[in-house]
Amino acid sequence: VLNGQKVFISGVDEAEAVLVVGRTEDARTGKLQPALFVVPTDTPGFTARKIEMDIVSPDWQFEIFLDDVRLPADALIGESTDTALLQLFAGLNPERIMGASFSIGIGRLALRKAVDYANTRKVWDVPIGAHQAIQHPLAKAKVELELAKLMTQKAAWLYDSGDDMAAGEAANMAKYAAAEAAVHAVDAAVHTHGGNGLTAEFGLGALVTATRVGRIAPVSREMILNFVAQHSLGLPKSY
Secondary structure, three states, X not given: OEEEEEEEEEOOOOOOEEEEEEEEEOOOOOOEEEEXXXXXXXXXXXXXXXXXXXXXXXXXXXXXEEEEEOOOHHHEOOOOHHHHXXXXXXXXHHHHHHHHHHHHHHHHHHHHXXXXXXXXXXXXXXXXXXXXXXXXXXXXXXXXXXXXXXXXHHHHHHHXXXXXXXHXXXXXXXXXXXXXXXXXXXXXXXXXXXXXXXXXXXXXXXHHHHHHHHHHOOOOHHHHHHHHHHHHOXXXXXX
16 A cells, blocks of 8 residues: 655656555564555556646656555565666666756757857847857857767766666766756857847747756756765765
8 A cells, every 4th residue: 555645757647657666664674665666547546736837848747646555466566675676776877868968958959049149140240259258158058068968978878888887977977067068058048149038039038947957857966966976986975
């Protein structure tokens, strides 16, 4: 029997079943331990509420509620809880890689818009892109996006090679670098456009919100720094 709730779950309206991380009691020790369950979305007691989000996204976000959801024994994934959780955590690396790719794409779009505008917008018959005050932030954004892309490619290669530990480090670094690069690229693009950067005509306003998502989901940049500090640098766990 499962009870509880989870928030910011996407795709519930399309899925026939969801994976739920819950806690079970160890029959030997009585201690609670995490476990992974398959829960059909039409199971009695399973309900979902759509969350109205102020972001552009292909998926709706939901809060799900589990009220006395009864499951058969075979709903538990794996012969042991440890086995199931290993598979769950293995899915975090490609999720971070996809998140990095998402951010890089946004950054590249913003940069392309900014460069086009800087080349066509003229003041006293001179393109504003001829001035270093416009050029340098865009050039910096280009450098950061390229570096983030390389780290993302490295993470994808390590994951495809089956090196989960190295892929975990690279995927976290890629996610962090890409999110920061996207934020800087969009900021530079808006600044290049001036007031036009916040008009619907140039399509940059939605990117401001989208890049913020990259900094906090599916894992925040602070948690990534915690990971790097602990696992890459060998510093004590801080949380």
